[in-house]
Amino acid sequence: MTRTALSNGLGCCPRCQKINKMQSEKQQCSRCAHWFYSRKPNSLQHTLAWTVTSLVLFIPANIYPMMTLHTFGKTEASTILQGIATFIQTGHYPIAFIIFIASFIIPLGKIIGLFFLVYHVKHRSNMSLKRQSHLFHIVENIGPWSMLDVFVVVVMASVVNLGFISNIEVSLGASYFALMVIATLMAAHSFDSRLLWDNNNNKEQTHE
Template structure:
């Protein structure tokens, strides 16, 4: 016996308070919080693609431009994310280098790739392992915020290291681009509607 989904029953969950309500032919309003109710997030695929492309564009300067400028006794040393990773490797601090590389380089890029795969799976109407794809999406959504670790470290260093001519740390333009990449990928994950993965399965079964 096949169960009836909320969409098939003409019901939808409010995006704000998650109340399950009946959809009308006109614009539906949540009776509890008065938010507009949609069966699926409007223009989910188009918005997610636009955000992913924007994040990829910003990802390049985020890794090329310096994220910090360290000045000490009249000398200024610019550092990118990868130069910081290489520095910690050469100094023997492998755990720190690994954390920075995973949080600042690997995770943002992996998250973008996963979102692209999910978008393609919806557009190409894949029936392959919808449960695993849904879990992968929620995992991607959960770990994305940890990419801000590098920005938090830079913020702390800039706030703490102010010794005039002896030592000073300032944030570079790369840090701004990196923060934008993290925020945009978080918005991309939020704009993607994982229920579209299951729509392909249910439409086939009808």
């Protein structure tokens, strides 16, 4: 029954993991002086807000071009999807696959996964808690990889800088994309996975 730190009136400092006695809702860690709550306040609202933000930013990130290529007076702008299509046409399947995973599947998967987790904190589900916790672990850790395309564009833009012959410039889409990635990182960061388990513990108690 009294398994969690919260139900024992204790709290674990998120920075140094020291167990503190919670004298009030907000507690200063006795070891590292970090102020913390036993559960992140308004965690679900913050997560939802950041997730919706990233979903909105996902649209301009894909509509606007990521980079512009100037060769001998010709100008060619390409979005993420156009870039992937070019790779498939030229037969670079592994690279097309990596870019597609990193800049399309991961952000969308993260957004869907977070919506799913927020929903399951509120509602009963068939998925086991271990699975849900595992899902959150994945969502939390794959986040930075979606920054890949921005870094590729940045490196390309600074290397291919040969004036009239060939010149690559970063475009507006890259800024939106970077913002979107940061929003998904913040969303995962503001989600408190302990809420998933709390919900289950409450259910157990009411059953008993």
